[in-house]
Amino acid sequence: MASDLFKKWLKPVASPHQGVTVFAERTGMRALGLRALKPLVADHFVGEETILKAGGYKKAAATVANSLPSSKKTQSGDLGELLATEYVNSETAFVVPINKLRWKSDRQMAMHGNDVIGVDQSVKPIRVLKGECKSRRKFSDDVAQEAVDGLDKHDGRPNPSTLAFITKRLYEEDRDDEAKVFQDLQSASAILLPAMSRI
Numbered sequence: 001m002a003s004d005l006f007k008k009w010l011k012p013v014a015s016p017h018q019g020v021t022v023f024a025e026r027t028g029m030r031a032l033g034l035r036a037l038k039p040l041v042a043d044h045f046v047g048e049e050t051i052l053k054a055g056g057y058k059k060a061a062a063t064v065a066n067s068l069p070s071s072k073k074t075q076s077g078d079l080g081e082l083l084a085t086e087y088v089n090s091e092t093a094f095v096v097p098i099n100k101l102r103w104k105s106d107r108q109m110a111m112h113g114n115d116v117i118g119v120d121q122s123v124k125p126i127r128v129l130k131g132e133c134k135s136r137r138k139f140s141d142d143v144a145q146e147a148v149d150g151l152d153k154h155d156g157r158p159n160p161s162t163l164a165f166i167t168k169r170l171y172e173e174d175r176d177d178e179a180k181v182f183q184d185l186q187s188a189s190a191i192l193l194p195a196m197s198r199i
Helices: 002-009 030-045 048-053 061-067 072-091 141-156 160-172 176-184
Strands: 010-013 022-025 116-120 127-131 196-198
Touching (some): 048 061, 072 116, 116 160, 160 176
Antiparallel strands (some): 116 127
């Protein structure tokens, strides 16, 4: 369904900035987009395994509802992070290993750390993607600069706390090989800037 987001619901449109991809909704495709988003929202905020263990969607309804933000500002920001994660996983060579929104301790608060971290293990050295999501009613130069400032933190590399967070979640899920990749990336010399990409 993730591919439906970027193949059927949204389309790339002309951008005034070189190297920047902008998506807009295709005419008449909102219903399809909402259908594609519905299972993704449940997966990003709760996870299929939790829903199955709870006895299916009906029995897990309260858990799903109580995991979703009710404030429009947080909803918008979280949707941006969900779409960015799905874009990276379906449209690039990078893989975002976990859906971070599952681990929000307060549904009304934004998560700390980098919004999106992905890796491309098909090349050596491993390529690392660092992403910053911004959601505003009007997208301005100031908002873009805010994103750039976030990407520049930690000398352009991922936040070590975010790498540690991902490592712990992967070990908890018995995905040890992936966890070791993120564990190794926490070394100050592990990520060379030429191996870094940013969105």
